[in-house]
Amino acid sequence: MKTKKITFDYKFGFSVKSKNVFTAEKGLSEEKVRMISQMKGEPKWMLEKRVQAYHFFLKEEMPEWGADLSKINFDDITYFIRSTDKQVNSWDDLPPEIKDTYDRIGVPEAEKKFLSGVSAQYESEVVYEKVQETLVKQGVIFCDMDTALKKYPKIVREYFGTLIPYSDNKFAALNSSVWSGGSFVYIPKGVIVKLPLQAYFRMNAQAFGQFERTLIIAEEGSSVHYIEGCTAPIYARDSLHSAVVEIFVKDGAKVRYTTVQNWSKNVYNLVTKRARADKNATMEWIDCNLGSQITMKYPAVYLMGEGARAEVLSIAFAGEGQHQDAGAKMIHFASNTSSRIISKSISKEGGRTSYRGLVQVMPNALNSAVFVSCDALLLDEASRSDTYPTMRIKNNESTIQHEATVEKIGEEKLLYLMSRGLSKVDAETAFVNGFIEPVVKEIPLEYSVELNRLIRLEMEGSIG
Amino acid sequence: MKTQLIEIKNGNTKLLFDKPGTYVVYFSNISGKISCKITSEKVKLYMIGLYDMNNSDKYSIQTEQIHTSPHSFSDLYILSLVRDTSSFIFSGLIRIEKNAQHTHAYQKNQNILLSKGGFVDSRPILEILADDVFCTHGSTSGPLSQDQLYYLRTKGLSKDAAEKASIEGLKSLVYERLESYKVIKFIKL
Amino acid sequence: MLSLSHIQVTAGDKRIIHDFSHQFKQRKIYAIMGPNGSGKSTLVQAIIGNPLYSLSAQSSLIFNEKILNKLSPDKRSQLGIGVTFQSPPSLNGISVFQLLRLALRDKDVVELYDTIEKIAKELKIKKELLERPLNEGASGGERKKLEVLQMAILHPSLIFFDEIDTGVDVDSLKTIFSFLKKYKKDKTYVFITHYSEIFSYLKADEILIIKEGKLASRGGMEMIQVINTKGYETF
Numbered sequence: 001m002k003t004k005k006i007t008f009d010y011k012f013g014f015s016v017k018s019k020n021v022f023t024a025e026k027g028l029s030e031e032k033v034r035m036i037s038q039m040k041g042e043p044k045w046m047l048e049k050r051v052q053a054y055h056f057f058l059k060e061e062m063p064e065w066g067a068d069l070s071k072i073n074f075d076d077i078t079y080f081i082r083s084t085d086k087q088v089n090s091w092d093d094l095p096p097e098i099k100d101t102y103d104r105i106g107v108p109e110a111e112k113k114f115l116s117g118v119s120a121q122y123e124s125e126v127v128y129e130k131v132q133e134t135l136v137k138q139g140v141i142f143c144d145m146d147t148a149l150k151k152y153p154k155i156v157r158e159y160f161g162t163l164i165p166y167s168d169n170k171f172a173a174l175n176s177s178v179w180s181g182g183s184f185v186y187i188p189k190g191v192i193v194k195l196p197l198q199a200y201f202r203m204n205a206q207a208f209g210q211f212e213r214t215l216i217i218a219e220e221g222s223s224v225h226y227i228e229g230c231t232a233p234i235y236a237r238d239s240l241h242s243a244v245v246e247i248f249v250k251d252g253a254k255v256r257y258t259t260v261q262n263w264s265k266n267v268y269n270l271v272t273k274r275a276r277a278d279k280n281a282t283m284e285w286i287d288c289n290l291g292s293q294i295t296m297k298y299p300a301v302y303l304m305g306e307g308a309r310a311e312v313l314s315i316a317f318a319g320e321g322q323h324q325d326a327g328a329k330m331i332h333f334a335s336n337t338s339s340r341i342i343s344k345s346i347s348k349e350g351g352r353t354s355y356r357g358l359v360q361v362m363p364n365a366l367n368s369a370v371f372v373s374c375d376a377l378l379l380d381e382a383s384r385s386d387t388y389p390t391m392r393i394k395n396n397e398s399t400i401q402h403e404a405t406v407e408k409i410g411e412e413k414l415l416y417l418m419s420r421g422l423s424k425v426d427a428e429t430a431f432v433n434g435f436i437e438p439v440v441k442e443i444p445l446e447y448s449v450e451l452n453r454l455i456r457l458e459m460e461g462s463i464g
Numbered sequence: 465m466k467t468q469l470i471e472i473k474n475g476n477t478k479l480l481f482d483k484p485g486t487y488v489v490y491f492s493n494i495s496g497k498i499s500c501k502i503t504s505e506k507v508k509l510y511m512i513g514l515y516d517m518n519n520s521d522k523y524s525i526q527t528e529q530i531h532t533s534p535h536s537f538s539d540l541y542i543l544s545l546v547r548d549t550s551s552f553i554f555s556g557l558i559r560i561e562k563n564a565q566h567t568h569a570y571q572k573n574q575n576i577l578l579s580k581g582g583f584v585d586s587r588p589i590l591e592i593l594a595d596d597v598f599c600t601h602g603s604t605s606g607p608l609s610q611d612q613l614y615y616l617r618t619k620g621l622s623k624d625a626a627e628k629a630s631i632e633g634l635k636s637l638v639y640e641r642l643e644s645y646k647v648i649k650f651i652k653l
Numbered sequence: 654m655l656s657l658s659h660i661q662v663t664a665g666d667k668r669i670i671h672d673f674s675h676q677f678k679q680r681k682i683y684a685i686m687g688p689n690g691s692g693k694s695t696l697v698q699a700i701i702g703n704p705l706y707s708l709s710a711q712s713s714l715i716f717n718e719k720i721l722n723k724l725s726p727d728k729r730s731q732l733g734i735g736v737t738f739q740s741p742p743s744l745n746g747i748s749v750f751q752l753l754r755l756a757l758r759d760k761d762v763v764e765l766y767d768t769i770e771k772i773a774k775e776l777k778i779k780k781e782l783l784e785r786p787l788n789e790g791a792s793g794g795e796r797k798k799l800e801v802l803q804m805a806i807l808h809p810s811l812i813f814f815d816e817i818d819t820g821v822d823v824d825s826l827k828t829i830f831s832f833l834k835k836y837k838k839d840k841t842y843v844f845i846t847h848y849s850e851i852f853s854y855l856k857a858d859e860i861l862i863i864k865e866g867k868l869a870s871r872g873g874m875e876m877i878q879v880i881n882t883k884g885y886e887t888f
Contacts (some may be wrong), residue, residue, distance in 0.1 A: 003646035363580075378595035381562070387590040391603055396546075396577035406592045406599040411705065413742050417699050418726035419735075420803060421756045427727075430755055434746025434786065 003092035030054055033177050036080050040146055040180075043153055046160075053166035053176035060170040067171075067294045067325040072268060077240050079126040079211070083310045131191070131195065141186040142197055145213050148184030155186060157213055163246040163274050163302075172272045175211050175244040182212035182243065187222040187253075196258075196444060199228035205282045214245040218253040227444065229260040229288075239266045241292075246274035249283045251305065256284040260447050262291035265321060269295040279305030279334075286442050287314040290454065298356060300329035303337040303365070310339040313439040315370070318351030319381070319458060327356040327388075332365035332398070343374040344436045347383035348458070354386040359400060361393045377435055379428065429459045430438045467645055472498060473572070475525075481507045488512065488645045493521075499528040502564075506536040510645050513542035514638050517550035524553040531564040538646045539570040544640055545631060546575060546582035555587040558601065571601035576608060576634065578627070654679045654841055655700070655716050655734075655811055661709035662692070662699040662866075666705075669706075670697045670866045677811065682855055683843040686876075687863035688885045693845045694739055696863070697813045701736050702726035716811070730756075735809030737800035739816045743788040749799055750783060753806050766804070772805045777828050793820030801829055811841045818851050830854035849877045862888050 033054045037047040062069055067117035118322070135142050141152065149156050166176035183199055218224055241263065249255045255275065263269055269292040275283040285299035301310035312328035330339040345353035353372045376385035387404045409431050433452050440448045467486040470479065475496020481487060484506035491498060492514040500509060515523055529538040544552040558569045575584045588601040608630045616626035655677040662670035669692045677683060685693050687698060699706045700714065702725060714721040721729055744752070771837070773783055775796045788796050797817055804812050818826060825845060833842070834855060844851060852874065860877070862870040862885065869888040870876070 007571040147752055238862040256796065286782030322561070376590075376592070378592065378597075381565075381595050383595060385590070385592045387588070389588060389603070391575065391584070391605060393575070393584040393586075393605045396579055396582055396607050399604070400606045401602075401606075402586075402588070403602040404588070404590060404600065406590055407597065408595045410742070413744060415701075415703050415726055416738060416742055416744075417747075417752065419730050419738075420752060421727050422752075423727050424725065430747050431745070434751075435745060439787075454714060 024080050028077075028079050028178065032079065036178060036180065040149075042149060045157060046149060047430075048242045049161060049166070050091070050177045050179075053173045054178075056166050057170060057173035057177055058151070058229070060173060062170060066296050067323045067354075069268065069270075069294070069296075072240060075306040080180060104379060127208070134195065135193070138191050138193065139188040140191060141184065141192055143184055145182040145184050145215065146180065148215070150187070155217070156215065159217060159246065159248060160213075161246075162243050163248070163276055164272050168272060171242045171270045172244055175213060175242045175272070176398070179211045179213035182214040182245075183216070183226070184214070185216040185218075185224065186224060187218045187224050189219040190221040191219075192222065193224040196225040197227075198228050210241050212243040214243070216245075216247040216255060216257070218247075218249050218255045219248045221252045222250075223254040223256070225256045227258045227260075227447075228327075229262070239268055239293075241267055241269045241272075243269075243271045245271070245273040247273075247283065248278045249275060249281040249308075251279040251281060253278075254282040254284075256286065257299075258286040258288075258443060258447075260288045260443070260451065261295070264291060265293050267292040267294075269297065271295075271297040273297065274278070274300040274302065274329075275310075276302045276304055277310055281305060282309045282311075284311045284442075285328070285454060286311070286439065287312065287313070287326065288439070288443070288451065289316045289326055290451075291322075292324075294323050294325070296325045298327045298329050298358075300331070301339065303330065303332045303339065303368075304334055306334045306336050308334060308337045310337075312339075312341045312343075313442055314341075314343045315436045315439050316345040316353045316355075317455070317458065318345070318347045318353045320349040320351060323352045323354070325354045325356060327354075327358075329358040330360070330370060331358075332361045332368045332370070335364065335366040335368065336374035337365060338369040340370075341372040341374075342370075342438060344439055345374075346379065346432055346435070347385050348379035349461075350382040350384075352384040352386070354388060355404070357389045359389070359391045359402070361395060361400065362397050363394045366395055366397040368395075368400075370400040370402075372397070372400075372402040373422070374404040375435070376404070377432065378406065379432075425459055429456045430441050432459065467583045471627040481509060481635075483507075486510075486645065488642065490514075490642065491525075492516070495523045495525055497526040497528070497627045499530070500538070500571065501528070501530045501532065502536045502538060503532050505533050507536040507538075509536070510641070511538070511540040511574060511637060512641060513540075513544075514635065515544040515552055516543070516635070517545060517552065518547045519550065520548065521550040522553075523551075527556045529556075529558045529569055530561070531559070531567045531569060532561045534563060534565045534567065537565070537568045540572070541638070541641060543634060544573075544575045544584065545578060545634070546584060549579070549581035549583075551583035552584070553585040556601070557589045557591065558599060559591040560594050560597050560599060565594045565596040567594065567597045567599070569597070569599045573601075573603040574634075575603070575605040576631070577606060578608070578631075611618075656832070657700075658711070658713035658715075659709075660696070660699065660712045660714070662695055662706050662712075663694070663709070664706050670699065673863075673866075673868055675861065675868065675871075677841055677843065679810070679841055680839050681841055681858040684851075684857040684860045685839070685843060685863060686847065686860060686867070686880065686885075687844045689847070691863045692866040693863050695866075697736060697815050697843075697845060700729075700813065701734060702729050730807070730809070733810040734809075735804050735807055735812040737797065737804060737812070737814045737817055739819070741788055741796045741800055743791075744786055746786050748784055749787050749803065752787060753803065756807060769802070769806060772802050776802055776832055777825075779804060784868055794822055794825040797821050798825065801832065805832075805836055810839070811843070813843045813845065815845045816847070817844065818846055818848060826850070828872060839842070849881060852877060864888055 033050050037050055086258060118164050132199040164172050193448045247255055277283045287299055289295045299312050303310055310330055314326060316324035316326050318324045328341045347353045359370050361368050374387050378385055385406050389402055391400055393400055409428060414427050432455055467488060468587055470489045472491040475494045478499045481502045482504045484504055486508040489511045527540060529540060540556060546552050554573055556571050558571055560567050571588055573586050573588055584605050586603045587602050590599060592599055612630055613626045658674050660670055660673040687693055716732055778798050782791055782795060856874060860872060
């Protein structure tokens with residue numbers, strides 16, 4: 001990985017004050033929910049919210065659409081792992097394909113251990129400190145959610161759960177009851193944060209938690225780019241990941257949220273992500289789904305203010321045994337708003353990619369413009385691609401355009417590349433990289449270089 | 465082989481195309497589900513729907529283009545003209561089964577919203593299980609082309625006349641398609 | 654150099670080339686001419702290994718003592734057989750830089766870049782076209798020039814030019830051919846063409862006439878006169 005990441009580090013943030021002995025047993029109960037809150041020393045209102053959410057989760061039905069979630073056994077999952085708990089006990093316990101990938105894409109030793117969860121804490125602290133220095137000077141707050149709740153309870157309370165209430169869906173309810181970790185980002189008025197904030201830079205030891213809760217608030221005229229995830233595969237012992245991300249983009253502000261997800265192939269990745277864009281605000285979701293067994297993720301933007309702009313650029317790659325059910329939601333409430341969804345998906349060896357999108361233009365959202373383009377590439381006979389878009393238009397002064405294409409790599413184009421001496425694998429890889437290029441070019445260089453390398457490995461069939 | 469025209473009046477129709485040939489399925493202002501299943505090679509299927517709506521007309525139509533055998537072609541075109549408080553709900557499935565290699569399937573839904581109170585719900589769906597295929601769908605919703613209206617008005621047409629002319633133009637594109645498929649004896653509704 | 658013996662090429666169940674034999678020698682310039690649909694392009698596609706075309710069991714394709722029949726297109730290219738396509742496709746997201754870098758992994762990137770730029774200048778190819786996805790927004794003539802550029806970088810010893818003169822304006826044709834002359838050295842050129850214009854730039858050592866998938870006639874430059882006055886019908 002890039003030099004930036006090599007020196008990146010991680011500070012051990014809060015310590016868990018546990019009065020009770022809490023063992024990481026499986027299954028969930030109201031008692032456990034209360035214990036989580038107590039261990040974290042949370043205010044009463046948060047505890048109440050968690051309990052309410054838990055009860056909603058219990059009674060809510062599983063969604064009847066989307067990927068096949070029938071194999072999830074809620075009783076067989078651990079809902080809270082302390083930051084000192086390790087994902088695997090030793091390097092040897094890691095699945096071989098993950099170790100192999102780290103080697104092939106050149107992940108340095110220390111980082112391997114960190115990513116794999118073998119080491120609960122990253123050694124060096126220097127860079128992290130430096131980053132924080134710059135941010136603090138600008139008045140920017142960037143810390144983990146647990147800390148935010150302690151240090152900035154008023155702000156958190158004002159926004160938490162207002163865009164995605166626990167009643168939104170079963171998995172938002174689950175997250176709302178057992179959430180732990182995640183990022184809190186607050187950018188004051190007019191502040192432009194030049195350095196992309198990476199989830200990596202956060203404090204707690206667990207690089208990627210199961211039930212992360214992220215809250216980003218960008219005040220008027222501010223701007224920030226937040227990146228989460230990692231192209232290197234992350235081995236997760238726990239198979240259910242259900243995160244919630246709420247983003248508030250105020251007047252004239254701009255937020256870009258980039259996710260590169262490559263969870264190990266045992267993971268169910270069910271995420272609810274939503275942003276609210278006010279007047280002349282810009283919200284961009286860049287979403288890359290490479291790993292996990294099943295992903296259900298539909299980054300959404302509610303365009304509430306006039307002149308708001310939203311974009312979702314997404315890539316989904318599904319190999320054997322994977323189902324990426326992803327897409328976007330754009331709801332236009334105000335006039336002169338525009339949105340764009342570009343989705344690129346690739347399926348091979350029996351993988352399945354589904355695009356699921358909703359575009360809704362409300363009666364008052366006059367002069368809205370929407371453009372959706374979904375392209376899918378099927379690399380072999382066994383694979384599958386679906387497109388399930390919905391357009392609901394309620395005024396006659398807007399233009400909505402949607403197009404989708406499903407095809408395989410043209411024989412003619414393959415032959416052309418091979419006639420230049422590229423092997424079949426090289427030709428297909430070049431083609432796939434070219435196919436996703438419109439999205440990849442928006443991702444920071446260090447990720448995109450790895451992404452391309454990863455695609456090559458996938459194409460060679462040497463992973464999984 | 466002559467092209468066969470099938471005009472659908474009953475909203476719930478299942479059609480099976482099990483012999484090679486060119487077929488044209490036409491329907492207008494009906495609700496329901498029209499399912500077309502292609503089980504033979506060398507089938508060319510054109511489906512055309514025209515929804516000309518006024519007042520509080522409400523139509524909900526579901527179509528299916530299902531390909532289970534290789535080397536076939538299907539193309540669906542639906543045009544809706546939504547006036548007053550009418551609403552148009554459309555869901556179109558193109559499903560290409562594993563064995564249906566070398567299928568080309570197309571779908572286009574064009575919705576023209578002519579009034580404030582109109583409503584369109586459009587869901588073009590693709591389920592593709594074969595890889596050596598080409599499949600595309602498109603859905604556009606919006607008012608009449610402002611450029612075109614402006615052009616007509618600069619030629620002396622009033623606002624109403626320009627709109628009428630544009631709408632007639634769109635409808636005639638539908639009829640032209642039908643005629644181009646060499647369907648003889650097609651009567652304009 | 655390239656020895657074709659009793660070549661029969663079919664596409665699906667349709668036979669396009671019937672029993673074609675010929676020897677292509679090193680350093681020579683050949684022209685393959687004939688009416689539309691005679692199978693000229695098909696012959697080239699079969700030589701470079703297009704999977705859409707099958708060769709009969711008796712067909713013998715030998716290049717510098719290597720049997721080509723079972724080799725994939727990339728292997729044939731690596732042996733030194735190059736082709737400029739009649740209708741070069743546009744490639745999504747892959748620029749000519751990227752393509753050549755992938756084709757020549759071992760070469761130094763900076764050196765490669767410099768060479769590409771230098772040759773682009775000689776061929777009068779706009780710089781933007783090098784950086785954009787291949788052939789995106791390129792005219793017919795520009796596409797053909799980009800094909801020639803690739804040949805100059807890849808250095809095959811035998812190059813098939815499939816209708817390099819079609820869709821190319823007079824000035825571009827001049828640029829392309831003066832470049833090809835300069836750069837020829839020991840290479841073998843085979844031009845597939847309908848028209849005799851190219852011979853004002855280069856003289857062919859041998860001209861082959863293909864009609865209906867068969868070698869109808871062959872000879873030297875005197876064939877041009879015959880074609881121009883009597884057409885392909887006389888063969």
